[in-house]
Structures are given as structure tokens and as C-alpha cells.
Amino acid sequence: MEHSSPATDLFENLRLELRRGCLVLAVLSALRSEQYGYTLRKALADQGMEMDEGTLYPLLRRLESQGLLLSQWREEDKRNKRFYRLSPDGKIILKQLLAEWETIGSSLDGIVKESRHGTR
Amino acid sequence: MELVERYLQAVKFWLPSEKQDDIIAELRDDIRSEIDEQEAALGHPLEKGDLETLLKRRGPPVLVAERFLPQRHLIGPMWFPIYWFVLRLALAFNVVPWLIGWLILVFNSASFRAAHPGMSLFATLSTLWTTVWIQFAVITLIFAVLDRYHSREKFIEQWSTKQLPRLKKDRTRVSRAESAFNLAFNGIFLYWLLSVPAWPWMAFGPAAALFHLNPALHVYYAPVVLFVLIGVVQAVLNLWRPEWTWLPPATGLATSIGGLFVLNFAMKIYPYVSLLDPAANFARYGHVVYVLNIVVLLSLGCVWLGLAIACGVHAFQCFAHLRRWIKRSDGASPVLPGGVADFPNGRS
Numbered sequence: 006m007e008h009s010s011p012a013t014d015l016f017e018n019l020r021l022e023l024r025r026g027c028l029v030l031a032v033l034s035a036l037r038s039e040q041y042g043y044t045l046r047k048a049l050a051d052q053g054m055e056m057d058e059g060t061l062y063p064l065l066r067r068l069e070s071q072g073l074l075l076s077q078w079r080e081e082d083k084r085n086k087r088f089y090r091l092s093p094d095g096k097i098i099l100k101q102l103l104a105e106w107e108t109i110g111s112s113l114d115g116i117v118k119e120s121r122h123g124t125r
Numbered sequence: 126m127e128l129v130e131r132y133l134q135a136v137k138f139w140l141p142s143e144k145q146d147d148i149i150a151e152l153r154d155d156i157r158s159e160i161d162e163q164e165a166a167l168g169h170p171l172e173k174g175d176l177e178t179l180l181k182r183r184g185p186p187v188l189v190a191e192r193f194l195p196q197r198h199l200i201g202p203m204w205f206p207i208y209w210f211v212l213r214l215a216l217a218f219n220v221v222p223w224l225i226g227w228l229i230l231v232f233n234s235a236s237f238r239a240a241h242p243g244m245s246l247f248a249t250l251s252t253l254w255t256t257v258w259i260q261f262a263v264i265t266l267i268f269a270v271l272d273r274y275h276s277r278e279k280f281i282e283q284w285s286t287k288q289l290p291r292l293k294k295d296r297t298r299v300s301r302a303e304s305a306f307n308l309a310f311n312g313i314f315l316y317w318l319l320s321v322p323a324w325p326w327m328a329f330g331p332a333a334a335l336f337h338l339n340p341a342l343h344v345y346y347a348p349v350v351l352f353v354l355i356g357v358v359q360a361v362l363n364l365w366r367p368e369w370t371w372l373p374p375a376t377g378l379a380t381s382i383g384g385l386f387v388l389n390f391a392m393k394i395y396p397y398v399s400l401l402d403p404a405a406n407f408a409r410y411g412h413v414v415y416v417l418n419i420v421v422l423l424s425l426g427c428v429w430l431g432l433a434i435a436c437g438v439h440a441f442q443c444f445a446h447l448r449r450w451i452k453r454s455d456g457a458s459p460v461l462p463g464g465v466a467d468f469p470n471g472r473s
Contacts, residue, residue, distance in 0.1 A: 042151060043158035058155050059184060059192045062148070066193065078150075087151050 028056060030106055032064060033099045036074060039090040041081075065089055073098055128173070129156055132180050139190030148193055156183075200268045203280060208268040215260045223253045225433045232389045298367040308360035315353045322346075335410055336417070337401050341394045348387050352380040371450075374442035381436040388429050397421040 031054045035045055046061055068074045073095035077088050091099065133153055137145045159179060164170055171179070183189060200208050227249050230237040294300075317327060326333040359376040363369060396418045400406050 041154070043155050046155075057183075058152070059189055062151060062155070063192045066148075084154060084157065085150060086154050 024054075027054070028060070028064060029068070030099075030102055031056075032061070032068065033073065033091060033095060033102065036089050036091050036095075037099075039088050041086040041088045043086075045089065068095070128176050128180065129153070129160075132156075132183075132186060135186035136190050139187050140193060144193070152189075156180075199265065199272070201272050204268050204272045204275075208264070211264055211268075212261065215264060216257065219253060219257050219260065221434075221437045223249065224437060225430070228385075228433055229429075232385075296370060299363040299370055299373060301364060301367060304360045304363040304367070308357060308364065311353055311356035311360060315350070315357055318346075318350055318353060335401060335406055336398050336414065339394055339397055339399060342391060342397065345387050345391045348383065352383055355380055371443070371446045374439045374446060377435060378439035378443050381432045381439055384432045385429065385436060388425060388432065392422070392425050392429070395422070397425075 031049055031052075032045070035048055040048065042058070042062060042065065045065075046056060046058065049056055049061075065074065065076075069076055069089070073092055074089050075092045075095075076090075078085055079088055080086070133149050133156075136152065137149050140148055156179070160171055160176070163175065163179070227246075230249070321328045325337065328338070329336050355376050359372055363372055366372075396414070398414060398417050398421060400410060400414055
């Protein structure tokens with residue numbers, strides 16, 4: 006049986022923390038076009054953003070209760086599926102979040118580059 | 126598919142009734158979509174073992190359901206640090222008096238000592254246990270109410286820099302003024318103690334011609350001198366090495382325990398003071414001796430209580446030093462002036 010070291014656990018916790026903040030952005034961006042849960046999960050995984058169902062579905066419900074998503078039950082392939090898409094409020098918030106994301110990204114780029122120069 | 130339905134039924138049990146059908150329908154579709162995909166890849170229906178693996182990967186039903194529930198807490202993050210501090214304070218205020226009471230019983234009650242040690246400890250512990258539980262419940266209830274009705278916004282609005290406490294004194298050094306005062310105090314006390322055998326009037330004043338100390342108490346003279354001498358040595362050492370902050374609590378603990386031990390025996394030697402010539406002076410000074418002995422008894426009782434409290438305080442300080450020392454030897458963050466650890470709790 007494989008045992009994880011404290012350093013590995015710490016890295017895993019920090020990695021999850023880092024990813025957690027990006028999940029909302031990834032889900033909102035992916036739902037600019039209508040999708041149901043399973044296809045959304047596959048689409049995110051294909052882009053390298055794997056998310057288990059235990060994380061995705063509660064997140065979708067939270068975003069819907071916050072008014073950022075709209076959902077609708079519809080039959081497809083002889084099965085009832087719940088389709089999600091961005092609400093008008095969701096579109097506005099997504100735009101703001103993307104702008105914030107770019108600001109954070111460029112700030113972080115600068116900080117990381119500076120610290121790399123400093124450690125050389 | 127029966128296994129899937131059993132799994133979904135188990136998840137459903139933990140979900141709130143108003144949402145369970147909706148959540149289960151969505152989970153059912155997700156599981157079936159995954160099964161469809163795996164079957165398409167394999168070219169045949171999934172076997173029971175494959176289905177079990179698929180469900181096992183999704184986790185226990187209770188944990189799956191838990192992710193859909195709102196995060197609940199009795200006391201939120203805003204109040205929790207204060208709540209935790211008050212709880213610890215309440216515990217300390219219960220345990221220390223209990224410990225003092227227990228020590229008094231152990232040292233002074235023959236019937237308590239005669240009883241089975243386990244039973245007598247259990248009897249006093251159950252009192253402590255009941256009090257602690259009641260206080261825990263009351264404190265938790267108060268903070269739960271505060272958490273519900275005192276909003277974060279109001280808390281932030283009411284906060285002012287005037288509420289900030291003063292800077293704590295530098296705990297990385299023993300102040301030289303404190304050491305000098307201790308040296309002077311203990312030095313004078315030692316001089317007085319050493320002088321009393323030769324000049325009894327230094328203890329009794331003009332009454333030294335009439336009264337004297339019970340000779341049975343003389344055996345405790347040397348330990349008392351030793352305790353005061355330890356205080357003098359500690360003060361001198363801390364004047365020389367102020368960074369030895371562990372020394373005052375360590376010597377304090379040793380002398381408090383020693384003092385309690387000596388006092389416990391000395392208090393039983395009654396009368397403490399008697400007349401030098403009872404035949405000549407009893408009629409006139411008999412009641413004075415009686416009152417004097419009562420005063421000495423009460424004073425010794427107060428000293429006993431003071432030493433017991435000092436014992437608790439010094440034990441706590443020694444424990445704090447020991448904990449800091451263990452942390453440092455484990456390679457933890459250095460301690461900055463003021464005793465504040467560098468980046469406590471990972472915050473800068």
C-alpha cells in the first residue's frame with residue numbers, strides 16, 4: 006500500500022486550493038453553450054480540468070441558486086437530462102471574473118518572473 | 126441496474142426531502158451516462174464487478190449526499206477564536222481552583238487520605254466534570270446566539286483601533302529592574318531570617334522577652350533559608366543572564382512545592398508561639414499568646430494558599446517554556462522579540 010508523505014499531502018492540499026478558485030470560472034465559461042452535467046464534466050476533463058461529480062453537481066446547484074445559471078429538464082436519447090446555461094446575470098459576472106482573472110494572471114506573471122530572477 | 130438504484134436510494138436517505146428527487150434524478154443520469162460510455166468502449170454490458178468499481182469510485186452515499194448539503198456550523202469563523210479562548214479560560218478557572226482544593230484535601234484531611242485514592246479522586250473529579258460541562262454548554266449557547274444575531278458587518282463597523290491591547294512586554298528577557306527588586310527583597314528577607322536566631326526581637330519586637338517560637342519548628346528553619354537563598358541566586362543569575370527566562374518559573378515552581386511541603390508539616394505543630402515563663406506570665410499574657418497563635422495559623426493558611434496559587438502559575442509558565450523549547454528544537458519558526466513567533470499560523 007502506498008503511503009503519502011506530509012510534503013505530498015501539503016502539495017496536494019495547496020494544489021486543490023489553487024484549483025478550487027478556478028472551477029467557477031471554468032464552469033461558467035463552459036456553460037456559455039448549453040450542456041448537461043455529464044457532457045459538461047467530459048468537456049472540462051478534455052480541457053484538462055477534471056472535476057468529480059461530487060464537486061460539479063453541488064457547484065452547479067450553488068451557481069443556479071445564486072442566479073448565475075439557468076437549468077431545464079429535457080428528454081434526450083430517451084432519458085431526462087438537466088441542461089444548464091448561463092443566465093443574463095451569469096454572463097455579466099463571467100465577464101467581470103474573466104477581467105479579474107487576466108489582472109491576477111498578469112500580476113502573478115510579473116511576481117513569478119521577478120522572484121525567478123531574484124533566485125538565480 | 127438494481128445496484129445503482131440501491132446506491133441512489135442510500136444517497137437519497139441523507140438528502141433534504143425538498144431536493145432529494147431532483148438531485149437523485151440528476152445523479153442517476155450522470156451514472157447512466159458513465160455506464161453507457163463504458164459499455165460503448167467495451168462493446169458489452171458492464172458486469173457486476175465493473176459496476177461495483179464505478180460506484181466505489183463515486184464514494185460512500187453519505188459523503189456524496191454531504192456535498193449537496195449547506196455547510197452548517199454552530200459557531201462561525203467570526204466568533205470561533207473568541208469562543209475557543211473563553212472555553213480555555215473557563216477550563217483554567219475551573220481546573221486551578223479544583224487542583225488547589227484537591228491539594229488542600231490531600232494534605233489536610235485525614236479522612237480524605239484514608240479513603241481509597243481512586244474513589245476520592247473520582248469524587249472530586251466528578252464535581253469538576255459536572256461544572257465544566259455546564260459551563261461548556263452555557264458558553265456554547267451564548268456564542269451560538271451571538272453568531273446568529275450579531276452580524277459580521279456590525280462587528281466590523283463597531284471595531285476601532287482604540288480597542289487594540291497594549292504591546293506585550295518583552296518575554297525574551299527578564300527585566301533587570303525586576304531582578305534587582307527580587308535581589309533586594311530576597312536579600313533583606315534572608316538577612317532578617319539569619320538574624321532572628323541571634324536577635325529574637327527582630328521577630329517579636331519588645332515582646333521577645335516574653336514569647337518564643339515553638340522549638341519543634343526550628344527544624345524547618347534551614348529549608349526556609351534555602352528557599353530564600355534560591356531566590357537570591359535566581360535574581361543574581363538573571364541580572365547576569367536576562368535571557369534565561371525559564372529560570373524564574375523553574376525556581377518558583379521548585380520553591381513553591383518545597384514551601385508547601387514544609388508548611389504542611391509546620392502548620393501541625395501547635396502552638397507556634399508560647400510564653401518563655403508561663404508560671405510568671407500566663408495570667409497576664411495567656412490570652413495574648415492564644416490570639417497570637419490564631420493570627421499565625423491564619424497567616425500560615427494564607428501563605429499556603431498563596432504558594433498553591435504560585436505553584437499553579439509557575440507550573441503553567443514552565444509548561445509554556447517547555448512547549449516553546451520543544452517547538453524550537455523541532456525546527457519551528459524563531460521567536461521574535463515580544464515572544465511572538467514568526468508568521469504564526471502561516472500568516473504574515
